[in-house]
Amino acid sequence: MTLSPQWLDELRSRTTLSTLIGRTVKVQKAGREYKACCPFHNEKTPSFTINDEKGFYHCFGCGAHGDAIRWMTDQRGLGFMDAVKDLAAEAQMEVPAPDPRAAQRQEQRATLHDVMAAAQDWFVTQFNGIAGAQAREYLKNRGITEKTIREFGFGFAPNSRGQLKEALSSQGVDRLVEAGLLIKVDDRDPYDRFRGRLMIPIRDPRGRVIAFGGRILGDGEPKYLNSPDTPLFDKGRTLYNLDKASPASRQTGRILVVEGYMDAIALAQAGFEDVVAPLGTALTEHQIERIWKMVEAPILCFDGDNAGQKAAMRAAVRSLPLLKPSHSLNFISLPAGQDPDDLIRAEGPQAFGALIDKPQMLGDRIWDHEYAAEPLNSPESKAGLKKRLSDHVRDIADQDIAQHYRQDFQERYQQTFFPKHDSTTQRPQYQRQNARFKSDYRSLNAMPDTKSVLVSGYDLRIAKGILGGLIRHPSQISKHFEELTLLKLADSQLQDLLSELVRQAMRKETLDMQGLLTILEQTDCYNVAKGLLRADALNFTFNRKMPDPAPSETIERAYADLGEAIKVITARPGLEAALAEATRRVQDNLDEDSFAEQQRLRQAKQEFHERLVELTQIDDVV
Template sequence: MSLSPQWLDELRSRTLLSALIGKSVKLERAGREFRACCPFHNEKSPSFYVNDDKAFYHCFGCGAHGDAIRFLTDNKGLPFMDAVKELAAAAGMDVPAADPRAAEKAERASGLHEAMAEAATWFTEQLHGIAGAEARAYLQKRGLSAATINAFDFGFSPDSRGKLKAALARFGDDKLVEAGLLISVEEKEPYDRFRGRLMIPIRDPRGRVIAFGGRIIGAGEPKYLNSPESPLFDKGRTLFNLDKAAAATRKSGRVIVVEGYMDVIALAQAGIGDAVAPLGTALTEGQLERLWRLAETPILCFDGDSAGQKAAIRAALRALPMIEPGRTLRFATLPAGQDPDDLVRSGGASAMEEVLEAAEPLVERLWKHELAVAPLDTPEARAGLRKRLADHAATIRHGDVRGQYLADFRRRFDALYERAAPAQRFQPRSGGGGRGFFQRGKPPEPPPSTAAHSIRTGGLDPMIGRAVLAGLYRHPQLIADLAEAISALRFSESELARLRDAMLDAAFGGDMLDSDALGTILAQVGLAGATEALRAPNRLAFSFLRGNADSGRARRDLAAVIEALAARPELDSALAAVTARLMASPDEAGFAEQRRLRAARDEADQALAMLAAGEDGAL
């Protein structure tokens, strides 16, 4: 369908903007314009103006601006074409059809809409008639007010196979079957689908009835019965109450997803009007897209039981590939054994608001779920946790968000499973004349070089930091093994810190890395220039910067340098603490600990100095 600018201009000119907006916003005359409190943000004094002559509205508070079509898309949440069709119908204009088949489809849908609207009216009449006494008693028992019953157009379908069919006979059986109101079985007359049920209309974003949900009044199965899919009703793209919630969402800035339509209705009666629900299925990609049109971070609120939490994690995993900056989810969990109706009855709307305020980010929900999957008391189980987290992050299509999730999972994992303390990790190796990173029995070393001195004073000197990252670029297989020590390095330049984090994220992805693959990954996150700098000559004589890139010595030296650099600040901190304690209360154990820490610090300095100078005796 192609709408020309001329046709759209004619549509706008035939629409009195103040009359359109005045249906949902209380306007007051202000000279040649109208003003009101803005429907797009909460305010106490009016700053929203409507100008009929120029056919636009503008809010001086939040900057909302647009015409009649924009108002319907932004305020009511309608898709563009639905907004155009609604305005065209009010203005008496025909929307151009793309081809005869599209026109035929539109005409058929129009007839189905009419049948559904008439069915909804008939169901409402039955509820308030003699046959609806039991249904009215049920609604009263549920605590639903007359205002709520009217707002959601509750109805009742008598326990009969043909009363609705007779009432809507003018539409013909074929159309009623197509609309899902009748059931057609071979060699039998079509009969009413809904019998002996409380009826709840399901509407599209324009407020038109497209399906029904029927709840059994007494005993029987299924408890809830929804209309089948039809030309009007796509279950996977429809959310119950979307037509009403859209306006409430514009004011609150949020949208809440609960499990069923009775939950939505209970919240609406309590004054929480920005809730919607799927229709008996798990959330789909199409429903998530609709939610993100309303709010950046929809809140999914499920029961605290096992079924509710499984539904939450299914929704989380389905949403994960689609998240990006400005598109994510939060998860709120109801108290065990309570649904929204129970909660607002016992504690009012404030109790529900407390649950919503405590909603967790998507990353937190995934982390907690994976921690609880199985015991984590073996290295294999912990490796499994790490792989599952990496697999989840890998499904995110947006590169930067994927990298942030990898980094967040890595930080959480490292915090949970820390290695041994650095003071112990840097004990001298001894025994049998063997050679270690910090060898005993050697002549005293010369004073540390300038490079080694800069290592132990504050953040890493950029030249040393760049040398270490260059070594990791040449030997990326070491990154995962040394992840905690690498994370602890203090870089004085933010670009180097970012490069370090990107390397860790790449290693955490689970793939075997070589330099080429690592370079590709770093380029994908915008670090191609920084990677080139790693290849530039460095005046430090570390063995891992030389041409023998495949030697075992280069890898051992690189590991030793990183471990020592990571431990050095902690050794200083531990030494300062024990010294302060000794000044207050001297004892032999304290003096022994002080000597041990000093020896470890001196050995680290000597090893760093030798490694920085490239001396063979360091091995």
């Protein structure tokens, strides 16, 4: 019969786990969970917890973990289908009728499991025999112990086109082909896929062999060869060593992800048993989702060479559309040219442990990669960095998470290229330069133009006008997220209000003025907001009370002017910084190009001031 994941999820949701377990174990309420003495090992102090909301139990003593079905199979001793039928009867759910085709597929998979088990036994026999001497010597040179060899089931495939085919002939050639053990090309006789290779079994979460990885011994390509996809094995969905790492992670609360199976084996031997590896490909979306079911922030430990770092970045980028609250990726950077096995053999397990104790977060990895992607020695290259970061943010589906990344990257960018300097800590030569610039700045603002004289006191007033406009037109906040998160206001009350406006716009897609004011009533920002709405001196078009209903051209004019004001005030620091740099260059080396650039920036700054003045003029448009 076919039991879909949706049907099984419904069955679990209809089963109250604490009630089910409470029939045979004494349970006690503990906050939002229940606790009990673990039925799977002897203990006097309860370490067994039951979470009805999430539908699982977990013992912090022995690591036992599962859902309602697992409880019935592990504690009650029932078979899977018997457990499902008993739970379905209590939940008043009908078990789906048998599907002949599904039964046939299940029988086929069971048969293939037998074939793979027989192949594993044969490979191990060859490894321990005369033919396996080279394979045993290879593992000895890599420091792999006898205990590890047994636990991970190393085997050997002789360099022959037909030995395995002959040895497992009783399984049938067609089944050997279907299991990926033989290669069949057109009408030619099938032949052994793995030849002259150290064999590493790949197991499913239940510990059954479903595929093999083979490492060449001696010369030849490819260096590593995996089984093809079969009814048992999907390379993009399978993680090597998951059967051992899953119970280990319950003890550590951690999962390590490395590039390949030899890295995973070396780490497990060194005591890091909570380790998995993809199988010759970059970490896939399915594998990321699978790992997140065990831990919220797995640690990726890829090699220190260029290929390893590129693989880490591919995993980072691939995770962005999948990100969800509290779920992310962490990274460690290994020394250049080393893999985990190299590091452990050179410096011991403690060196690797020190790295994973201080992992790098996803945002840091993306920033570092893009920052180092090209020399940032021109305005164009700096703009390129900003665009690449923005592209990554757009790939994040969860908008709350996307906004946090957007703000984080913007703050890094601002701090990197437009830092705020503390003049009290500057060295004397920079103080002298700034003194010269300040003199030049005063001369610029004293130019014989009446409008430019008015501008010098506008910054705080502009900020108040923008905040008042955003309160009147909350729909515009989300349209200017990027610019608004760059604004840093000297007035702490205004800055708190701005942060609250952005925060509320992130939480709610649609807001009107009254709804926003109702929310602000619960904060310390309410009186400031009401004061801005009553500020009659703020003559921007977007601060004026709209008629009801307002003509579309009036609304469009207000929105356009609000956007323009935000653009002008956020662009001013960059423009002034560029003008300061141009002025410094003129003072250091006065030539035609530097003087022309300084004058161009002065003109641009003047035009910005004039536009702000225009925005405040009372006119007949509204």
